[in-house]
Amino acid sequence: MAEQVLDAPRQTQPSLRRRLLAFLLIPVGVLLLLDALLTYGVALAYSNRIHDRDLSSDAESLAELLQDNRLDGALSPQARFLLEYDPDGRSFFSVRSSLHGLLEQNASFPQVAAPKAGNAPVLFDSRLGPHSLRAAIISIHPQANPADTLTISVAETLQDRHRRAREILLLAVPLQSLLIVAVLSLVWFGVNYGLRVLQPLTERLAAREHDLTPIGEADVPMEILPLTRTIDGLFARLRGTLELHERFIADAAHQLRTPLAGLILHVEGAVQDDDPERLRDALGHIRQLTLRTARTCAQLLALTRAQSPLTLPATHLPVDLARLVPETVGLRVSEALAAEVDLGYEGTPGPLRVDGDPSSLQELLDNLIDNALRYAGRGSHVTVGLVPLPGDGVRLRVEDDGPGVPDALLARLGERFFRAPDATDMGTGLGLAIVERIAEWHGARVSYHNRTPHGLQVDVQFPPAMMV
Numbered sequence: 203m204a205e206q207v208l209d210a211p212r213q214t215q216p217s218l219r220r221r222l223l224a225f226l227l228i229p230v231g232v233l234l235l236l237d238a239l240l241t242y243g244v245a246l247a248y249s250n251r252i253h254d255r256d257l258s259s260d261a262e263s264l265a266e267l268l269q270d271n272r273l274d275g276a277l278s279p280q281a282r283f284l285l286e287y288d289p290d291g292r293s294f295f296s297v298r299s300s301l302h303g304l305l306e307q308n309a310s311f312p313q314v315a316a317p318k319a320g321n322a323p324v325l326f327d328s329r330l331g332p333h334s335l336r337a338a339i340i341s342i343h344p345q346a347n348p349a350d351t352l353t354i355s356v357a358e359t360l361q362d363r364h365r366r367a368r369e370i371l372l373l374a375v376p377l378q379s380l381l382i383v384a385v386l387s388l389v390w391f392g393v394n395y396g397l398r399v400l401q402p403l404t405e406r407l408a409a410r411e412h413d414l415t416p417i418g419e420a421d422v423p424m425e426i427l428p429l430t431r432t433i434d435g436l437f438a439r440l441r442g443t444l445e446l447h448e449r450f451i452a453d454a455a456h457q458l459r460t461p462l463a464g465l466i467l468h469v470e471g472a473v474q475d476d477d478p479e480r481l482r483d484a485l486g487h488i489r490q491l492t493l494r495t496a497r498t499c500a501q502l503l504a505l506t507r508a509q510s511p512l513t514l515p516a517t518h519l520p521v522d523l524a525r526l527v528p529e530t531v532g533l534r535v536s537e538a539l540a541a542e543v544d545l546g547y548e549g550t551p552g553p554l555r556v557d558g559d560p561s562s563l564q565e566l567l568d569n570l571i572d573n574a575l576r577y578a579g580r581g582s583h584v585t586v587g588l589v590p591l592p593g594d595g596v597r598l599r600v601e602d603d604g605p606g607v608p609d610a611l612l613a614r615l616g617e618r619f620f621r622a623p624d625a626t627d628m629g630t631g632l633g634l635a636i637v638e639r640i641a642e643w644h645g646a647r648v649s650y651h652n653r654t655p656h657g658l659q660v661d662v663q664f665p666p667a668m669m670v
C-alpha cells in the first residue's frame with residue numbers, strides 16, 4: 203500500500219500544476235492582447251497630438267512666409283520650395299487668394315470653411331482618393347495687399363502617425379511580455395512551493411499499513427481539510443464494517459462452540475453404541491443440535507446483513523405494507539396450524555405505503571411472527587395488524603395472548619443474545635435485535651408492551667413515506 207502511494211503519477215492523471223497554469227496562461231494571453239490593443243490606441247492618440255501640432259505649426263509657418271508675398275497671381279520661389287518640399291509624397295497643400303483664385307496646389311482635397319484671417323489654424327479630417335488625410339487650414343491678409351485674403355491648406359496622410367504608434371507599441375510589448383513571463387515564473391515557483399506543504403501529510407499516509415485511525419487536522423492545509431475530513435469519514439465507516447465483521451466472527455465462534463461440542467459428544471456416543479433405542483435418542487439430540495446450529499448461523503448472518511452498509515440496499519423503495527404484511531402472514535398459516543395457534547390478520551382497506559426494502563420488511567415480520575408462534579404456545583391467538591397513523595405513518599402490531607415477558611425484562615428485549623430465563627432452547631436471542639436494526643434502517647421505532655391479562659404486544663411505527 204505504501205509503495206502504491208509513492209508511485210510516480212501517470213501523465214494522464216489530472217495535475218494541479220497543469221490546471222493552474224492553463225487557468226493562468228489563457229487569461230494572461232488574452233490580457234496581453236488587450237494590453238497591446240490599448241497601448242496601440244494610446245500611442246496613436248499621442249502620435250496624433252504631436253502630428254496635429256506639427257501640421258498647425260506648418261500652416262502657421264507657411265502663412266508667415268506668404269505674408270510678404272507680392273501677390274500678382276504667383277508665389278515667391280521660397281514659398282513654392284517650402285510648399286512643394288515633400289520627400290515622402292505624403293503632404294498636400296493648396297493656396298487660394300480671394301482676389302486671384304487658386305494660386306498653387308499639389309492636390310485637390312475637400313476642405314472646410316476657412317477661419318477668419320488672423321485666427322489660429324483649424325484642423326480637420328479629409329480624404330484624397332483612397333487615403334485618409336489630416337489637414338489644417340488658415341487665412342491671412344498679406345501685407346503687400348491687405349485687401350486680399352490668402353487661404354492656406356496643408357494636409358498629410360495618416361501613415362506617419364500609424365508608424366509612430368507602431369514604434370511605440372513595438373517598444374512596449376516586449377517589455378510587458380517580459381513582465382508577464384516573470385509573473386508566470388513566480389506563480390509556477392509559488393505553486394510548486396505551495397504544493398510542498400502536502401509532503402508531510404503524504405508521507406504520514408504512506409507510512410500507514412492497516413491503520414484506520416482518523417488523519418486528524420494537525421499539519422493539514424486548510425484547503426485540503428474537506429478532503430481529509432471525507433477520508434476520515436470513510437475510515438470511520440470502514441472501521442465500523444471491520445468491527446461488525448470481527449464481532450460476527452467472535453459471536454459465531456462463541457455461539458457455535460456449545461452446540462458443536464454437544465454434537466461431537468452425541469456422535470461419538472452413537473458411534474460406540476449398538477442399542478437402537480439409545481441410538482435413536484442420540485440421533486434426536488443430533489437433529490436438535492444441528493437445527494440449533496443452523497438457526498444460529500442464519501440469525502447471525504441476518505443480523506450482520508441488517509447492520510452492514512455493504513449489504514443493506516443502497517436506496518429505499520415504496521412498499522405497500524397492506525399487501526406485503528397479509529402475504530407474509532399467509533405464508534405462516536400452515537405452520538401456525540401445525541403449532542395449534544390461531545394466526546390472523548387485521549387491516550384497513552387501501553394501500554399503506556412506507557419507504558423501504560420489501561425483503562428486509564418481510565424478515566422483520568417473520569421474526570415477530572416466529573416469536574409469537576414459538577412463545578405464546580399451543581392454543582393461543584396471534585394477530586398481526588396494520589393501522590394508518592395520523593400524519594401518514596403506519597403502525598405494524600404483532601400481539602399474542604401467551605405468557606408475555608416479565609415487566610422487569612421488557613427493556614432488555616432487542617439486546618443481542620438476550621433471552622428470557624424461561625425461554626425454550628430453540629432460540630438464539632437475535633431475532634428482536636434483527637427486528638430493531640431493520641426498523642432503524644427504515645426510520646421506524648419498536649416498542650414492547652405486556653397485554654392484559656397476558657400476552658406480548660410488539661409495535662413497529664413507520665414514518666410517513668416520502669416517495670410517491
Ligand SMILES: Nc1ncnc2c1ncn2[C@@H]1O[C@H](COP(=O)(O)OP(=O)(O)OP(=O)(O)O)[C@@H](O)[C@H]1O
Nearest residue numbers: 573574577606621622625629630631632633634658
Ligand atoms: N411473543 C413473545 N412472548 C414471550 N416472550 C417473547 C416473545 N417474543 C420474544 N420473547 C422473549 O424475548 C427473547 C428474545 O427474542 P428473540 O427473537 O430476540 O430471540 P429468540 O427468539 O430467543 O431467538 P431467535 O434469534 O431464534 O429469534 C426470547 O428468547 C423470549 O424469551
Ligand SMILES: [Mg+2]
Nearest residue numbers: 573629633634
Ligand atoms: Mg425470535
